[in-house]
Amino acid sequence: xxxxxKQVFSHQDAWTSTHSAWNSWARSMSRMSSxxxxxxxxxxxxxxxxxxxxxxxxxxxxxxxxxxxxHTIPFTPxxxxxxxxxxxxxxxxxxxxxxxxxxxxSSWSSRxxxxxxQPLSSEEGSLDGGLRQGCRVLCTWAERDVxxxxxxxxxxxxxxxxxxxxxxxxxxxxxxxxxxxxxQQQRAAQKMMQEFNEVKPDDMHHSxxxxxxxxxxxxxxxxxxxxERNMTGDFRKYNNNTGEEITPCCSLEEMLLxxxxxxxxxxxxxxxVLDIQGVGAExxxxxVIMSDDQSGSRGEMLFGPDNLGDAAISGFLQxxxxxxxxxxxxxxxxxxxxxxxxxxxxxEPTPRREEQEDNETRM
Numbered sequence: 463x464x465x466x467x468k469q470v471f472s473h474q475d476a477w478t479s480t481h482s483a484w485n486s487w488a489r490s491m492s493r494m495s496s497x498x499x500x501x502x503x504x505x506x507x508x509x510x511x512x513x514x515x516x517x518x519x520x521x522x523x524x525x526x527x528x529x530x531x532x533h534t535i536p537f538t539p540x541x542x543x544x545x546x547x548x549x550x551x552x553x554x555x556x557x558x559x560x561x562x563x564x565x566x567x568s569s570w571s572s573r574x575x576x577x578x579x580q581p582l583s584s585e586e587g588s589l590d591g592g593l594r595q596g597c598r599v600l601c602t603w604a605e606r607d608v609x610x611x612x613x614x615x616x617x618x619x620x621x622x623x624x625x626x627x628x629x630x631x632x633x634x635x636x637x638x639x640x641x642x643x644x645x646q647q648q649r650a651a652q653k654m655m656q657e658f659n660e661v662k663p664d665d666m667h668h669s670x671x672x673x674x675x676x677x678x679x680x681x682x683x684x685x686x687x688x689x690e691r692n693m694t695g696d697f698r699k700y701n702n703n704t705g706e707e708i709t710p711c712c713s714l715e716e717m718l719l720x721x722x723x724x725x726x727x728x729x730x731x732x733x734x735v736l737d738i739q740g741v742g743a744e745x746x747x748x749x750v751i752m753s754d755d756q757s758g759s760r761g762e763m764l765f766g767p768d769n770l771g772d773a774a775i776s777g778f779l780q781x782x783x784x785x786x787x788x789x790x791x792x793x794x795x796x797x798x799x800x801x802x803x804x805x806x807x808x809x810e811p812t813p814r815r816e817e818q819e820d821n822e823t824r825m
Contacts, residue, residue: 549574575608647765695741705777720787
């Protein structure tokens with residue numbers, strides 16, 4: 463049994479429930495075909511609100527996907543003149559066999575495709591982030607054009623301390639499971655951006671997009687990473703995962719901040735896309751924030767490890783300044799949303815004094 467088969471089957475149960483939730487969420491999004499100039503949440507929120515009844519079908523589908531993935535036999539590890547062999551696994555959009563009205567669903571490629579990558583020198587290739595560290599690599603050859611030879615890519619791995627911290631949640635191939643969720647996170651933001659570009663007014667000329675991200679197995683050491691195309695130019699961060707944002711100075715920046723607001727309304731206030739960053743209209747590394755209630759009901763992390771939950775949502779509601787783009791999209795005043803959340807919190811019953819004392823004793 464090869465390395466990939468052992469790792470995938472040993473974590474099949476953990477991955478199945480999470481990726482099933484992702485495909486269920488993706489199916490709900492695909493049904494939200496269009497929005498009018500005013501966001502008609504009442505007409506569209508039903509498919510977003512209840513996804514539990516869709517889990518069994520997608521659990522079966524993803525078990526089949528994982529079985530196909532597990533039968534991939536990686537090539538013999540090769541390292542020639544600094545060129546490393548990798549296997550690349552991609553998320554693909556395939557028609558839904560169960561429901562023709564659902565459009566497409568995301569499915570992992572049936573087998574890994576081989577590619578040769580040449581790491582660039584540290585002076586020109588090193589990239590460090592908060593949770594991950596990356597390196598630029600040059601693709602010298604790829605099977606079936608899974609990557610483009612001659613292009614520079616960025617491979618990213620979770621820092622060892624992050625992997626160790628999550629080992630108590632994801633036993634075994636922690637790095638693999640973290641990478642899978644990071645890719646799901648970018649795909650979720652990518653799909654919402656595609657829908658946003660479809661429904662925004664025609665005279666909002668920019669069409670931002672998130673880069674495609676794939677999963678990579680580094681053959682020489684068995685390490686799991688993510689890979690995406692390298693971006694060149696002035697890299698900017700428009701907001702972060704605590705809700706802080708820049709003061710926009712052009713129409714593109716105002717649109718990107720409005721996109722974060724739009725995702726909150728579009729998802730019926732269950733999700734919020736933050737960490738909008740990139741070069742111009744090309745974006746990468748978003749954070750999909752899920753409310754604490756939603757995260758708790760699923761019992762595990764659906765997206766990446768940098769989801770700050772309700773704290774990030776409240777921070778965004780407090781700091782976001784709606785501009786012309788928000789108003790043209792028909793988005794609600796976030797100050798009122800914040801007041802509603804605070805009133806709801808204040809309305810929750812407080813424990814009796816005896817219960818409070820009992821809790822203090824147990825602590």
